[in-house]
Amino acid sequence: MSGGVDSSVAALLLKQQGHDVAGAYMKNWINEDNVIGDCPWQRDIEDARRVAEQIGIDFQVVNLMRDYRERVVAYLLDGYARGLTPNPDIMCNREIKFGVFRAWAKDHGFAAVATGHYARRAEPQFHVIRENGVGPETGFSLLEGTDKNKDQSYFLALLSQAQLADARFPIGDLTKPELRAIARDAGLATAGKKDSQGICFIGEVKMADFLRAYVPDAPGPIVRASDGCELGTHRGLHFYTLGQRRNIGIPSNTDHEHYVVVGKRAADRALMVAFDHPDAPGLFQHEVRVHSLSWIGEPVLEPRPLEGRVRYRDPRIPLEFIPDAGRGLPTPPSPTDPAMAAAGSGDPALHRTALIRFRDPQRGLASGQILAFYDGERLLGGGIYS
């Protein structure tokens, strides 16, 4: 229970369904030095505790700060230091909520972990022969939330079958308005609370502010990709990502044109920019490579058309999935990446990489971000852009 409405209602529904349920707040980050922003986490704990009281369930705060720092914050900072654009929330789900916390819950006698995600876990289906001949369908499926405007399945793209087996998403078949109504009718303390945003658990802190506090400045030139002309300087490549327009600070001097980031050059820490055109080098990609492939069900081992969600809240789009030949292909990035390390254990298929061919070129696919694979509204898995 995060102290928001969604997890509040999730707890309420479980209780109403007769489950033996307890509430827990995962304390993962507290802005120790008050470096950035205030401390809304205290308020969140109070809210979560009040809701638990209202519902009539036990409540406790579970301290996972060390794990969060090691598995998410380290991944985040290391990723940016390497010029990537990490996705901390996806990693938080895999490593913390359904990782460390799931283990904690199991240790304490709980059968499953429920969250306030807008996603659905489907019961095992009858055996289904899939068109690529992979075999019978087994295990649980992860479906998009019923509320397509709030669907959060994307953030669960790197979960494993084992993790999904222990996961429950009580609000996955509700729409946000329905959920608000339930919270209001039940008189929950969080019924009218504004949705949270920002980095999971770190609070409503802008990423730039967070990075400013934890990553030293590393200035470099801003270079126009088309002719190599140096247009200015920047304070650090970690403040930018592919396709970004804001904060470059270079006027275009051309009507209705603006510069966007089209790349980062490690050699001299140059920020490569170009006008925001479909043909700008590197801005749009018709093909992209992904690594650290993760599958919720059967891995896809043969070329096959799939749907993909390129980023959160984007529509699913058609693509051709072309796995690289050779089992157990080592993953390119360094083993210091927690994402890699975690993927390193178990199924060798997780090591695999693939080539993705989009039907339509996609904009701003930054290395380190996640591509989620779908078959209709069923989430199949995900991979990390190389």
Place this chain on the structure above:
RNA sequence: UGCCUGGUGGUGUAAUGGCAGCACAGGCGACUUUGACUCGCCUAGUCGUGGUUCGAAUCCACGCCGGGCAG
């Protein structure tokens, strides 16, 4: 030193005697459990001093600054 030419928000530019506008940049906000994108709102300017005029970015004089030609 003489002549020519130009000077408008942070940047590039419109307005040729009649409400200084646009674009980009910047700020704030909306959207959003990641990074982005997007959308809305806003800040900010006539090189200076005088003069002509009901009225000056616009015309005149001088000055300052930047280009060019002449030397």
